[in-house]
Amino acid sequence: MSEINVTPLVDVMLVLLIIFMVTAPLLQQGIDVNLPKAKGRELPAEERVTIVIKKGNQFFLNETAMSRDALVKKLAAISKQNPQVFLKADRDVPYGVVAEIMGEIKEAGIEKLGMVTEPSISMQ
Template identity: 50%
Template sequence: MEVSVFNMRYSRKRSFTDGRPMAEINVTPLVDVVLVLLIIFMVTAPMLQMGIDVNLPKVKSRSVDVNEEKVVLTIDGAKEIFVNKTKIPLTELGPRLEGVFANRLDRELYMRADRAIPYGFVVEVMAEVRKAGIDKLGMITEPPEEVK
């Protein structure tokens, strides 16, 4: 019995493309990456909102769209002052605001103050804001609850 050498060799299986580059896009890794990015954005989006909790006064007024580009000064219930989530003592507020608004064309500041803060303290903060040269000061409030 003879076994031929031809049958024992490996025969190279010819690919479908004959050495040409494959023209198909594998979509599965693309879908995986998009889903992971979607999950990341869904988790991080709630964390991007303004973070200091204050109990704002409720009044009827025109609504103001405060986005991330606006400078927001917040006074919480413990009389702590924050400028865009950065805690600042009252004595340093004027120089810090001058530094924040040094390169800005719009000298507009929005203030959020807890309703439990005494009026006198809010006026002190507003005086420091005026000393820093802020042209416009807007007060942020919440709309009142409607009785049904």
């Protein structure tokens, strides 16, 4: 009676396992891309926590200007309220700065992070 050779199957499975192990940390960080234009509906008006990053590394928390260190300290206090945080970043702000702030938000324990974009102008 002939046997099925499972060696190629095991090889393929190990390669897939390695691929998933390498890509899984990228998925867990949840780094969103700041698109300058996007279609979508406006969220209902409620008390929102908004972090704004302007060109020149200017940081704002709900329209209050502050340093990056002060912002990080405030994030720890905000995380206890379990809010949804919205991040507005100027399109000219380097991606690295946005990614670092997103990392700080996640490290503070804030799980709900949304990126704010401008609505796109559709040509009709």
